[in-house]
């Protein structure tokens with residue numbers, strides 16, 4: 001068992017928000033999914049106060065060793081999530097972490113009060129890769145904005161608060177420290193890296209939204225460096241992610257100070273990736289250290 005900010009987890013492999021649809025997977029795999037759930041906690045896709053349709057298509061662009069998505073957080077909104085998704089997610093055999101995002105303080109209050117009041121929810125992840133409509137700044141790119149948001153939300157719930165950091169900032173460790181100071185129980189990183197790709201025929205941006213977020217193995221070295229810097233600066237647990245495809249990748253994140261890891265893009269290619277990463281990780285951790293001859 002490991003403990004992440006008050007969450008007891010059977011092993012250190014979670015899913016990245018928005019990369020594994022547990023409700024669709026249950027439809028496809030039935031009870032087998034519940035018996036062998038691939039993650040030690042389930043992190044929901046990000047929900048917003050009101051329903052969102054997401055970005056115009058196309059929403060995906062393949063890159064060498066990665067992909068750019070501009071899905072744009074389509075979701076049913078808080079009320080739709082509580083009424084339709086929460087009862088199904090509550091049946092999963094692992095703790096439920098609900099990811100939330102809003103563009104103003106009021107929206108975050110509604111979300112944290114709304115999901116924080118539900119027994120089925122074990123923890124809340126704050127997706128801070130969002131603009132603050134008042135300041136026009138992306139909250140997670142600014143330590144001061146992140147501190148103010150965490151301080152405002154902390155008193156609203158006793159559930160563990162995880163702050164999901166964006167890599168699109170010069171000093172992610174400063175933002176992580178601000179999250180910790182504001183009362184976060186853990187931080188998770190990295191979210192996707194801002195990116196674009198062109199239509200080879202027209203030389204115009206391919207994605208309907210013009211740009212999106214890069215994920216997959218291409219971002220792993222960036223994620224490792226950011227986890228290294230953040231883990232050195234905070235004392236709350238760090239959940240590391242970004243391009244994890246194997247147990248060896250996961251071990252790299254843990255070796256740099258992460259307490260747990262999350263599998264994201266790899267789930268799209270292989271819904272069993274989470275379980276495979278865990279088994280490979282356990283095999284590696286059980287092994288004697290490799291002998292290095294100088």
Ligand SMILES: Cc1cc2nc3c(=O)[nH]c(=O)nc-3n(C[C@H](O)[C@H](O)[C@H](O)COP(=O)(O)O)c2cc1C
Pocket residue numbers: 015016017018019045046069071073099127164189190191192214215216217219241242243244262263264265266
């Ligand atoms: C299609 C897609 C949807 C995503 N949706 C969300 C989301 O709703 N909320 C969030 O915090 N992160 C979201 N992410 C980011 C992932 O959770 C993860 O932080 C990122 O992709 C890096 O990990 P990876 O390279 O293993 O995918 C999404 C990523 C992808 C590829």
